[in-house]
Amino acid sequence: MNQLLSIEELSAKDLERLLDSAEYLKRQRGRDGQTLAGQTWALIFTKSSTRTRVSFEVGIRELGGFPMFLSGNDIQLGRGEPIKDTARVLGRMVHGAIIRTFAQQDVVDFAEFSGIPTINALTDDEHPCQILADLLTIREKLGTWEGKKVAFIGDGFSNMTISWMWAAKRLGFELAVASPVSCQPPADFLAKLDAANVTITTDPAAAAKGADVVNTDVWLSMGQEGQKEKELEFAGFQVNSELLAHAAPGHIVLHCLPAYRGKEISEEVLELHAGTIFQQAENRLHAQKAVLVAIARKS
Known part of the structure; x- marks a missing residue:
């Protein structure tokens, strides 16, 4: 390498x-x-x-x-x-x-x-460096990613989700991405990825159902901060206690930070899972x- x-x-x-x-x-x-x-x-x-x-x-x-x-x-x-x-x-x-x-x-x-x-x-x-840190955190907290389900809630075609999709393709764990239609991966990318273990949905609850890992990121990537119309499309895509009720028992929550509390993740959930999220940052x-x-x- x-x-x-x-x-x-x-x-x-x-x-x-x-x-x-x-x-x-x-x-x-x-x-x-x-x-x-x-x-x-x-x-x-x-x-x-x-x-x-x-x-x-x-x-x-x-x-x-x-x-x-x-x-x-x-x-x-x-x-x-x-x-x-x-x-x-x-x-x-x-x-x-x-x-x-x-x-x-x-x-x-x-x-x-x-x-x-x-x-x-x-x-x-x-x-790629963030995904390596995230996978290390999953291994530390859950023992393995094998047989696990990872849910990503937010922008379905950001640098984070693209890297997550390739990681799922390589390692074989289930990945469910929930995002607004306008933020989903295009057909040509999904054809290139060719991964049956990666699913795309507009339903955050469906993505989170049975998930061992619930992951999110800012709705607007660096350089997109002024796109208020795009931000409005993410109403209903917050990681909060209601969404996590659908996740598997013993699930963990990841956020690559910085976090906008009250937008992509609630204050309550971030603080409840702060130990994991800041372990993820250290990693x-x-x-x-x-x-x-x-x-x-x-x-």
Whole structure:
């Protein structure tokens, strides 16, 4: 493994190995070794961040490396330099790059033209690091995802749901996505996915019925905040106590954060499940360290 651009490109074995490594690194925290000793990794963020930036900076340092944070305003990308030119420059100076941006193609192009390990820290199309953290949380809380049902309530074609659908395809658990019609995956994507264990519905209660995991995210992704008409379409898609009455006994609730309490999730439910949700946030650190270690060993 020399890059992580999407969940789609990973196999079930890849996912399982990364999660095994994340579990080990979490247990061994403070005794990590110096896997990235002498290496400088660029964090190129054109989207703001709390969990992603902090977890990657801490993770790189704990593995002995040096993180270099570069916002869109810090480098010439902010003035219109093509991503392939930025990639060619940084590829001669740093050992790897972690990119949080809008277009998936920018991450793909950076990996191609830089020639260095590249990690997708979020694009409009996928959020692979978050899904790894979520799967780690499911394993910790429920023991396994095998034979489990995961419900995702919210935008059915966001970076989170796209990554969740590929994870379900690879690992075989049942995934039910509930979203308004206008936010559901298009037919061509579902044909490409070709996963009988993934169902799409407009009924949140049907998706949550018997679910072992109920997952949600903000209704409007970063950059969509002004689309009030779209937000109105999500009336009835809140994760609240009434919806969770349909879930399986012993279910868990996930939210990748930040959360807008009273919108996609109620205050009551978030606080009731805060232990799991903030464990999920912490697991970004351990999952991403596993990715960094896998790449370092391959390089």
